[in-house]
Amino acid sequence: MNVKAIAKFALPLGIVAATAVTVMLILNNPPEAKFSPPKTAARILVEVQKIERQPYTVAIDSYGTVRPRTQTSLTSQVSGQITYISENFREGGFFEKGEIMVRVDPRDYRAEVKVAEADLILAQQTLSEESARADQAKADWQRLGKKGKPNDLVLRIPQLQAAKASMLSAEAKLGIAKLALERTEIKAPFSGRILGKHVDIGQVVSANTSLADIYATDFVEVRLPIKNSDLPLLNLPQEANRQAxxxxxxxxxxxxxLIGDxxxxxxxxxxEGAIDSDTQQLYGVAQIDKPFDLTPPLIKIGQYVNASIIGRTLPDAIKIPNSAIYQGTFVYIEKDGLLQRRNVRTLWKNDEDALIAEGLEEGENIVLSPLGNVVSGTPVKVAGRDEPTKAEGAAQ
Structure with missing residues (x-):
């Protein structure tokens, strides 16, 4: 056989031989499975707080705007030219009750008083003359010895009554003239402050002209909305029995x-006497006494304020952080190193605290650390706890 023929058969035979050797090696040296001991289950590090019953005073959050107790318009009851204004008669000026704020030119009214006084003197003179004539008529009747009772005309009774009526009318006109003269001095009806003025010195005003808008400063009020769920937790002012x-x-x-803290x-x-039709809530009215006694006065009419209404004190409340409640319905409890999901019913809450009505008991450990959707039975490690619990030891 030539060389090419030998090479043609040798290559396949070599491949078959190498494969056979590889198979024999694998069969004689099978792989061995190596098993490592189970690892300790991962535990979540959490902070817990032991639940204790303790007194808790509820503080209801609300809000409102400052408004005056009394706000009115200072009005002129007479007409004339303004000849005087008080130095306090300006926006923001304070005044005392009875202080003269504006004076109208009184000369015409003084003249009217003198005319009314003269008319009264004439009426008094006429009455005196008619009284004397009536007495003389009665004496003449008796002197003439006439029998029977004389009629009113004989005794000049109608003339006497007319004279009395004229005098009474003159007295009334004098009183009106004096009252008009007195009203030329427009006085403050109460201690207060100028909200806005509408006139100035030299201006001619007529009767019923608004001179300024004023409000009382003895106290201010704030209208506060109260949630219906918070009403049982407040000591509302007595309404049913005013004698109580x-x-x-x-x-x-x-x-x-608004201006610093x-x-x-x-x-x-x-x-208030009715539920608000828009919000279906009851509004309370709070009062701040002497709000402008500070120097300088900082409170402003129309100012928006936040309010905290101090409610009732619950003697044995269960208080937990509001952040520990998930979806408003459940919390996590730690017991023996394991998590427990617990449904709760909230009695009241604010931004920080929540009072629990049902679902928790005193002595239990509530989890404060933020958790996601964790199933009950998940092992945890409590921060600051050195010794592992039985559940943790079994897990290890």
Whole structure:
């Protein structure tokens, strides 16, 4: 056989031989499976808080705008030229009750008083003359010895009554003239502040002209909406029986950052007589006494304020952080190193705290760390706890 023929058969035979050798090696040296011991289950590190019953005073959040107790228009009751205005008669000016704010030119009214006084003197003179004539008529009747009772005309009774009526009319006109003269000095009806003025010195005004808008400064009020669910937690002012002894006033704290950090204290003085038709909520009215006694006065009419109404104190409340409640319905409890999902019913809550009505018991550990959707039975490690629990030891 030539070389080409030998090469043609040798190559396939070599491949078959190599394959056979490889198979023999694999059969004589089978792979061995190596098993490692199970690893410890991963545990979530959480912070917990032991639940304790303790007294808790509820503070209901609300809001409103500052409004005056009394706001009215200072009005002129006479006409004339303004000859005087008070230095306090300007926007923002403070005034006291009875202070003369504006004076109208009184000369015409003084003249009318003198005319009315003269008319009264004439009426008094006429009355005196008619009284004397009536007495003389009665004496003449008796002197003449006439029998019977004289009629009114003989005794000049109608003339006497007319003279009395004229005098009474003159007295009334004098009183009206003096009242008009007195009204040329427009006085403050109460202690307050100018909200806005409409006239100035030299201006001619007529009767019923609005001179300024004013409001009282003895106290201000704030109208506060109250959620229906919060009403049982508040000591509302007595309404059903006005003769009942007054309860302890409900305190209200007000906050504003309009001009720095501001704070005022007031009381809840009443509730409105009807439910608001738009919000279907009851509104309470709080009062801040002497709000302008600060120097300088910081509170402003129309200012928006946040309010905290101090409610009832619950003697044995279960309080937990509001952030520990998921979807508003459940929390996580840690027991023996394992998580438990627990449904709860909330009695009341604010941005920070929540009071639990049902679902938790005193002594249990509530999980404070934020968790996702974790199933009950998940092992956890409590931060700050050195010794593992039985469940943790079994897991290890």
């Amino acid at each position: 002894p007054a309860a302890i006033p409900t305190q209200v704290l007000f906050y504003s950052d 501001q704070q005022w204290s007031g009381i809840l003085v009443r509730t």
